[in-house]
Amino acid sequence: MSPPIFHKNDQPTLPQSSVHQSSSTSKRQSIMIAGCAILSVGATTMVTGCQSNPTVSSSAAVSGKMIDFETADTAQSQAQGRAFNASLHAKSERYAQLFDQEKYPSTENQAKSHLLTAIRQHLATEHVSVSQANYQAAPFISPDSIDAGASSLLKTILETYVYKKETSGDYESDYDSDNGDFYESESDYDSYVDAADEVVVEEYAEESDDIAYDENGYDWYGYDKDGYNEYGYDDEGYDQDGYDENGYSRSDYAAESYETDDYESDGAFSKLSELNPKSMTEQYEAMQMAKQQAEMAGTASAFPPESAAGVIGKLLNMMNRTPEQIAASNEYQYKNLMFSSVSQYNPKQRQIQSVYSYDYVTPTISASVQIPLALDFDNSRITVDPSVIMPIMAIANPDHTPLPNEMASHTVSFGLPESITEQLPPAVLYDAAISAIQDSMAELAPEHFSAVDIRNDRFAKEVGASRAVKVYFGSQQSGEMIGKTLKYMSKSLQDYVDANPEKYPDGAMLKTAIDKLQLYNKGYQSADVGSLLQLIEAIGPISFNQINYYYLDSSDRLLAKQQRMNIGGDLMGSTTTVLNQVRYDKTSFKNHALTPLLAESFGENAKPAIDGNAWMAEQRQAEDRLDTARYARYDYDSDYTDASDATEYDSSDYDDYDTDYSEDYNDAEDDTDNR
Secondary structure, eight states: OOOOOOOOOOOOOOOOOGTTTTTHHHHHHHHHHHHHHHHHHHHHHHHSSOOOOOOOOOOOOOTTSOOOOTTOOOHHHHHHHHHHHHHHHHHHHHHHHHTTTSSSSHHHHHHHHHHHHHHHHHHHHHHEEEEEEEEEESSSOOTSSSTHHHHHHHHHHHHHHHHHHHHHHOOOOGGGGGOOOOOSSHHHHHHHHHHHHHHHHHHHHHTTTTOOTTTTTTOOSSSTTTSOOOOOOOOSSSOOOOTTTTSSSSHHHHHIIIIIIIIHTTTTTTTGGGGOOHHHHHHHHHHHHHHHHHHTOGGGGOOOEEEEEHHHHHHHHHHHOOOHHHHHHHHGGGGGGEEEEEEEEEETEEEEEEEEEEEOOOOOOOEEEEEEEEETTTTTTTEEOOOTTHHHHHHHHGGGGGGGGGGGSEEEEEEEEEEHHHSSSSSHHHHHHHHHHHHHHTTTTTEEEEEOOOOOOOOHHHTTSEEEEEEEHHHHHHHHHHHHHHHHHHHHHHHHHHOOTTTSSSTTTHHHHHHHHHHHHHHHHHHHHHHHHHHHHHOOOOEEEEEEEEEEETTEEEEEEEEEEEEEEETTTTEEEEEEEOOOOHHHTSSSSSSSHHHHHHHHTTTTOHHHOOOOOOOHHHHHHHHHHHHHHHHHHHHHHHHHTTTOHHHHHHHHHHHHHHHHHHHHHHHHHOO
């Protein structure tokens, strides 16, 4: 309802005689009219959602956004129609700007577009890289956090269960449910059981005197006087030799019982399935009370007791790190430790050549290990420096491990067998993986990409970046990337198999495996993998959390990358941060200390790598020759045994021979004496 409108020239006229009499009445009416107007406006505002709805008179001008169908003015109707269409177009434009991210991209979409362009260009062109990784540990929960002093849910459940096992002693059998008695100790309970057994034995002995046997010699239970039934087994199922019908003796079952039931029942975590929320809540309250009492008594270090934790509890205590241990690790280990690498990437030949270095330098200790590694997907070969694994190989196989001075080159090249490369060429797998990574990242939601202000970024100034894009990969995003990458790779391999039907007929192993994988891929979505990783992260001492910063120039060329990974959990008590900085400029590559080793290992003037396949074939041949010689000796032994068996003497012949020999010997002695 609209309030009444009073115009200046439309004031009501009253008789002169009633002006004075109605003055007070008019004041009251004015107040009532004003109040009604206020209530009317408030009610209208509430109903229409804070929108005014004035009544338009027929003589008033119609709004340009509405069409007045009560007038027959053609020019006015056309003007109103044009205004109405313009209003609809403006609303449509505004709606498109809100949701059409291709035509009107948001800030996140623009950052995502710049990054995808840079990554596609980066993976398609030849480039070099220099990386350096450093580590630092920190408490999992900050001392200033509201969660300081609180345990994770998993740790609380484990501690509560361990406390229950320790306080109750797990002697549920000590309680007699019939009479409600509780035996004070296990020895009292055992003595009671022994006494009861003696009574039962005595009663059975008294009854056995009156046992009657039938005509076949069996009692009422079907056993004879020796305690065996008609099949020859006693009441426990064993025969007179102590074996049951399956051929097992009592000792066999005793050992099996010890290895399974008895052993598992003694473990602190053997009955986790018996937990219930009510008992866990009560035990948790009791445990917290015990902790407070222990802190007041100054024995907090003795809780929880190690006897209750067992092996698992001790391992958990060993994993948990104190703030002092974390500070010591940073000062004496991580501060002096650095991982670095230099790499060359050739996408046309599908080759990656790298040298990785582990360096630990202190005033008193210095250690450095370099590992050249090259991957050649076109030729299905991997080249590596075996110096690092030589000590292990010498322990495992000392006869066939060469010394460093005996090697013609310090790199060894291994190739995949043809039986594998014929089924699935590594080049096809490589192309599928590279394409899957790009397509999977393109499907990630734009809110995971954000433009970063790099005006105060020191690393951005060092590499000369114009813009930077931040990409957050938590457990959800990491799992989603894994799921999408797997599906995209499966699709690429499926297309390759379908394009080569002569190599992969129906029933081929690879074709069958890919078809089955594609079938399984229909049963889950990529986000489900992320949810699974979130579940693992929630209950386990592990995290899937990494933040990537990509630095680009004005033409969307990738200049550098900074990756921050956080590894840790409440059970460990700490979080280890890995900060890896990668530069893709040639100047840093040329000036790096590892670049000469890369050229020495894989450059044009490098020594040819040792053929690892031929080396392994020689080792196998040597082993085969040793086995042949060993089996030949076994044959010699058997031939000798057969010959010995075939040359057996009859005892009677031996006796006759012995008698004749003795007579001849005696005759010879007699002749000698006569001489």
